[in-house]
Amino acid sequence: MDSRRQDAHERPLARLRVAVLVVLCTAILLVLAELGAKAAARISRIERRTTEEISSAVRMRGGRADGVRTVLLAGNSLLLEGVDLPALQQELRPAVEVERLVVEGTAYLDWYYALRRLFSEGSRPDVVVLKLSAIQLLSDGIRGDYSANRLFALGDLLDVSRDAGYSMTATSSLLFAHYSTYYGTRMELRKWFLSELMPGMKELQPRLARLNRKPASESAIRRRVPARLAELQRLANQHGAHLVLLLPATSAERSESRALFDAARKASTVVLEPAAPGAFPAALFSDGFHLNAGGKRAYTQALAPLL
Amino acid sequence: MFFDTPVYFVFLIPLVFIYWRLERKQQNVMLLAASYFFYGWWDWRFVSLILISTLVDFFAARYIANSANHWRRRALLILSLTLNFGFLGFFKYFNFFADSLASTLVALGLPAVSVTVLQILLPPGISFYTFQAVAYIVDVYFGKLEPADSLVDYALFISLFPHLIAGPIQRPSHLLPQVQHRRTLDPERITDGVMMILQGLFRKCVVADNCALLADAAFSGSLGGPSLGVGLIGVYAFSWQIYADFSGYSDIARGSAQLMGFHFMVNFRQPYLAVSLQDFWRRWHISLSSWLRDYLYIPLGGNRLGEVKTYRNLLATMLLGGLWHGANWTFVVWGGIHGLWLSMERLLGIKEPGGRSFVRDWVARIALFHLVCLTWIFFRAQNLGAARDYLAGMTVLRWEPHLLPAAIFLIAFSVPMFVIDLLMEARGEEYVLQFSKGRTRVWVGAGAVGLLLLFSGNLSNAFIYFQF
Numbered sequence: 001m002d003s004r005r006q007d008a009h010e011r012p013l014a015r016l017r018v019a020v021l022v023v024l025c026t027a028i029l030l031v032l033a034e035l036g037a038k039a040a041a042r043i044s045r046i047e048r049r050t051t052e053e054i055s056s057a058v059r060m061r062g063g064r065a066d067g068v069r070t071v072l073l074a075g076n077s078l079l080l081e082g083v084d085l086p087a088l089q090q091e092l093r094p095a096v097e098v099e100r101l102v103v104e105g106t107a108y109l110d111w112y113y114a115l116r117r118l119f120s121e122g123s124r125p126d127v128v129v130l131k132l133s134a135i136q137l138l139s140d141g142i143r144g145d146y147s148a149n150r151l152f153a154l155g156d157l158l159d160v161s162r163d164a165g166y167s168m169t170a171t172s173s174l175l176f177a178h179y180s181t182y183y184g185t186r187m188e189l190r191k192w193f194l195s196e197l198m199p200g201m202k203e204l205q206p207r208l209a210r211l212n213r214k215p216a217s218e219s220a221i222r223r224r225v226p227a228r229l230a231e232l233q234r235l236a237n238q239h240g241a242h243l244v245l246l247l248p249a250t251s252a253e254r255s256e257s258r259a260l261f262d263a264a265r266k267a268s269t270v271v272l273e274p275a276a277p278g279a280f281p282a283a284l285f286s287d288g289f290h291l292n293a294g295g296k297r298a299y300t301q302a303l304a305p306l307l
Numbered sequence: 308m309f310f311d312t313p314v315y316f317v318f319l320i321p322l323v324f325i326y327w328r329l330e331r332k333q334q335n336v337m338l339l340a341a342s343y344f345f346y347g348w349w350d351w352r353f354v355s356l357i358l359i360s361t362l363v364d365f366f367a368a369r370y371i372a373n374s375a376n377h378w379r380r381r382a383l384l385i386l387s388l389t390l391n392f393g394f395l396g397f398f399k400y401f402n403f404f405a406d407s408l409a410s411t412l413v414a415l416g417l418p419a420v421s422v423t424v425l426q427i428l429l430p431p432g433i434s435f436y437t438f439q440a441v442a443y444i445v446d447v448y449f450g451k452l453e454p455a456d457s458l459v460d461y462a463l464f465i466s467l468f469p470h471l472i473a474g475p476i477q478r479p480s481h482l483l484p485q486v487q488h489r490r491t492l493d494p495e496r497i498t499d500g501v502m503m504i505l506q507g508l509f510r511k512c513v514v515a516d517n518c519a520l521l522a523d524a525a526f527s528g529s530l531g532g533p534s535l536g537v538g539l540i541g542v543y544a545f546s547w548q549i550y551a552d553f554s555g556y557s558d559i560a561r562g563s564a565q566l567m568g569f570h571f572m573v574n575f576r577q578p579y580l581a582v583s584l585q586d587f588w589r590r591w592h593i594s595l596s597s598w599l600r601d602y603l604y605i606p607l608g609g610n611r612l613g614e615v616k617t618y619r620n621l622l623a624t625m626l627l628g629g630l631w632h633g634a635n636w637t638f639v640v641w642g643g644i645h646g647l648w649l650s651m652e653r654l655l656g657i658k659e660p661g662g663r664s665f666v667r668d669w670v671a672r673i674a675l676f677h678l679v680c681l682t683w684i685f686f687r688a689q690n691l692g693a694a695r696d697y698l699a700g701m702t703v704l705r706w707e708p709h710l711l712p713a714a715i716f717l718i719a720f721s722v723p724m725f726v727i728d729l730l731m732e733a734r735g736e737e738y739v740l741q742f743s744k745g746r747t748r749v750w751v752g753a754g755a756v757g758l759l760l761l762f763s764g765n766l767s768n769a770f771i772y773f774q775f
Contacts (some may be wrong), residue, residue, distance in 0.1 A: 016497060115500065167349075183313070190762055
């Protein structure tokens, strides 16, 4: 009788053990994922670069007694593929010290709040040169959880969410991503795993990304960009910096430059245009949007004297 | 809050722990408050809508049940149905019908009429809880169900959060008694709940979200120019996306309910293993297809009024079923194709499989899968023109090198889902390896978590059926 009662008592517990073990495994795997993501951030070339560039940007100081001007070049893949940093640094030394911060897939809101965070952590360059296309200046999107982890301050997350039109669920995800390296960078981890495991993934991935490469309308640029540039200018000025907008090289059919110049004038923002629209032939572009090695060289050579 | 986000589990886990410390009535009150919080999290403005609908239906049902006056009972039924379908019609279909009317007038050469198009937001879950409410009031009217005595119990039946936003549409005879009676803490149910949630997350985050990348790329043109290769990859990817997305959601909903002692009806039973379209509709979105059968097809007469009217009823049911999915002619066409094919199966005397050969069954499965894929083109396309262009693109015979890695990508994420389905079909399970030894389930669960952590980092796609 006692053994039967004991069996009847143990069976439910044995069944529950499965759930408990699964939950335990989940917790362990989550911890491992977090540790793994932190390790990956040290191993991954891109993540290491981003970490180092953020650190360099935070350490920048302006108004130096030796008269050297410090310039922070900020932007996304247009900057990464468009400017040869070592060549530019060599060209501009010793009068100008250039540091770069590149985060791919970013747009206006990412950079507004990224600069807020950098400034709050002590970054004080003399000049911030921001390279974004017109559509990226107009965009209300952000790089989501990744930006929340790498670029945004905790105190700005609600404002980011409001400006990006995020739901409460998406906002809560930003909060998790801010604290969790794994959650914030899981998309990059996934891309890396897939490219390692599946043949041809590196060629396929650009086709799977949701890129908006349509030219922006001139009316939208004139209507919205001045206020955005003015916000960025105000932010930079509050921290002793000047904002400069750097225009990417574009093919002939993209005629946003005029509108961007007008918008920048309204916002009292300096604009640099190393290459007029259509000045670079298609042969200097790798995909009609980003420059190839030759284009990068030419663009950098044109940029240096302007800086 | 989406089921695949951390905030959902921050909400769910403490709720379950507190829930099991309460008595039944306290549990229901707590769950009701939590469900309204869950709903308000989406958009607090629509809580009033579900409250109004709940109050009207609760009191209407009680008066219907307690009244002997036929006309009064009928009037109350009509009031309830008018309110429920009125809300649904206004929020979901006003702009669609306004636009369609304007376009039709222009197409007929009549003067263009300025029709006000309102900025109407779609209340989350309205298609689902409306059907649940209608089932309740109709069942009470026909005496199949006693009305709920407690407003809290009825409100919880309508708004219980795991099913509130995207089903499964619960039958009052199935869920209401569970709400009204004590739930017991059953370790096996808890285990089932955890495993269902994991299976659901795997389906949604690993299979659906990755297939979505391919489907979106194919339908938007970024995978390549129109061709048979792009077309097939896109439609196969979408077929697995929509199945994994919706069945994954249903799994998480059922699993969440299980954690609190509720059993929700099964919503999917390996639909891509169906051997006929009739079989498909007994396996796909079962809660909706059975609702349409019981509350639309059969009241229209079903197959009792002769062959012609049977076909009429089939077509009407599927057309309205298509329209239920969304305010777009593409859904109507999707439903129409299904209605015509079901009618054709009836005409040809195609019945349920029985004693068929293995080869015949698999030929039928593959053929049916491709028919269903064809209809998914209309489901996925933005409009009829886009669907037509997509189909036309599939007549172009061209192969591009990058389509090979795309095909490998598709196979990598769809085959696991297919294997899960084969196992569940063979073993008659509600989730994979349900009847296996505990140790096996632990390893499978841990494996699912591992795959989730590695492959779920896609841009967050909302569950497809949330838009319905």
